[in-house]
Amino acid sequence: xxxxxxxxxxxxxxxxxxxxxxxxxxxxxxxxxxxxxxxxxxxxxxxxxxxxxxxxxxxxxxxxxxxxxxxxxxxxxxxxxxxxxxxxxxxxxxxxxxxxxxxxxxxxxxxxxxxxxxxxxxxxxxxxxxxxxxxxxxxxxxxxxxxxxxxxxxxxxxxxxxxxxxxxxxxxxxxxxxxxxxxxxxxxxxxxxxxxxxxxxxxxxxxxxxxxxxxxxxxxxxxxxxxxxxxxxxxxxxxxxxxxxxxxxxxxxxxxxxxxxxxxxxxxxxxxxxxxxxxxxxxxxxxxxxxxxxxxxxxxxxxxxxxxxxxxxxxxxxxxxxxxxxxxxx
DNA sequence: TTGCCTTTGAAGACG
DNA sequence: CGTCTTCAAAGGCAA
Numbered sequence: 001x002x003x004x005x006x007x008x009x010x011x012x013x014x015x016x017x018x019x020x021x022x023x024x025x026x027x028x029x030x031x032x033x034x035x036x037x038x039x040x041x042x043x044x045x046x047x048x049x050x051x052x053x054x055x056x057x058x059x060x061x062x063x064x065x066x067x068x069x070x071x072x073x074x075x076x077x078x079x080x081x082x083x084x085x086x087x088x089x090x091x092x093x094x095x096x097x098x099x100x101x102x103x104x105x106x107x108x109x110x111x112x113x114x115x116x117x118x119x120x121x122x123x124x125x126x127x128x129x130x131x132x133x134x135x136x137x138x139x140x141x142x143x144x145x146x147x148x149x150x151x152x153x154x155x156x157x158x159x160x161x162x163x164x165x166x167x168x169x170x171x172x173x174x175x176x177x178x179x180x181x182x183x184x185x186x187x188x189x190x191x192x193x194x195x196x197x198x199x200x201x202x203x204x205x206x207x208x209x210x211x212x213x214x215x216x217x218x219x220x221x222x223x224x225x226x227x228x229x230x231x232x233x234x235x236x237x238x239x240x241x242x243x244x245x246x247x248x249x250x251x252x253x254x255x256x257x258x259x260x261x262x263x264x265x266x267x268x269x270x271x272x273x274x275x276x277x278x279x280x281x282x283x284x285x286x287x288x289x290x291x292x293x294x295x296x297x298x299x300x301x302x303x304x305x306x307x308x309x310x311x312x313x314x315x316x317x318x319x320x321x322x323x324x325x326x327x328x329x330x
Numbered sequence: 331t332t333g334c335c336t337t338t339g340a341a342g343a344c345g
Numbered sequence: 346c347g348t349c350t351t352c353a354a355a356g357g358c359a360a
Contacts, residue, residue, distance in 0.1 A: 090353045095338035099354060107356095115355040116336040123337040141339080157341050160352060164333090334359080343350075 087163060088155050091148040094137035095126055 092100065099122050106121050107113060126134070148155070 090340075090351095092353060093339040096353055099337075103355070112357095113355095114335080114357045116334085116357080118355075119335085119337040121337090126338070138339090145340080157352070158343085161342075162351085164352065332360090335357090336355100338353100340353090341351090344348085345346105 088152050088159065090157055090160060091144040092141060094134065094141040095123075097140050097144070098122065098126055098129075098134075098137045 099119065102122055102125065103115075103118055106118050106125075110118070110121070112118055112121075
């Protein structure tokens with residue numbers, strides 16, 4: 001079963017963390033106790049909402065002003081007021097919640113600290129989670145979004161667009177190109193990414209798990225049923241035995257380690273194009289449509305996303321000896 | 331100092 | 346409507 005790491009989850013607001021419970025994940029971020037509500041019905045306090053951060057983007061210390069009172073101002077004034085507006089962050093999605101919670105645990109068990117590597121581990125662990133376990137996080141994320149929308153009724157994700165000075169477009173284009181090139185090159189890795197696409201980790205069992213006699217300790221012990229329901233989990237283990245446990249992130253070594261998932265691409269292509277393989281969808285560690293969800297999960301609003309985009313198809317590690325990989329997702 | 335890396339999911343933008 | 350893009354977290358690393 002799933003359990004929270006004892007103190008492993010680094011609460012962003014320790015003073016306000018109630019206890020190590022799943023619910024605290026949500027309440028911690030969007031606890032009304034912390035928020036000067038933008039919503040009349042919500043409790044009030046002077047403590048800023050966690051989603052309001054001193055920005056990546058510069059944030060004026062001036063009092064947050066979300067009031068609609070500011071109207072009919074000159075463009076310059078409006079612009080200034082916009083700059084004064086607190087940076088309300090996006091609510092965390094299910095995976096982000098999972099990452100937040102599990103990161104400390106993974107970091108503790110690994111010697112790794114690089115988030116990129118940790119995130120790869122977490123991504124794999126996420127896939128290895130049973131649907132029931134994932135459902136918890138989808139539900140949490142749903143609650144977060146709901147609470148967020150209550151706290152900031154007028155907030156839109158659009159508000160944060162461009163707030164990060166990123167050049168992701170270029171990066172993602174490169175990734176798309178890389179994927180396409182990999183497909184076209186039939187396994188030959190031809191990456192045009194600005195930086196080489198790095199596989200930080202061996203496909204599975206990313207850390208030395210000393211006390212693990214039957215698999216990585218990091219792997220949340222997905223229930224047997226989950227393992228059955230999730231072909232990706234067993235499939236992902238193939239290379240965990242085959243790959244050395246080098247976790248270096250040095251480019252040179254990364255390049256050598258970047259041997260992992262042209263198989264992803266073919267699997268993704270198959271998954272997205274065929275939609276189903278025979279009677280059994282190949283990828284079940286992804287949330288399934290409601291119809292296939294356990295009855296218990298259906299008692300609450302949909303915990304799993306109803307749709308599965310092609311680019312979100314689960315990267316399945318196929319039983320291939322070695323595969324070239326650029327990036328396993330997107 | 332700043333952005334990238336890396337992950338998944340949600341949502342906005344766009345054709 | 347389907348696809349693409351951006352942003353959420355996080356900390357090391359490179360420029």
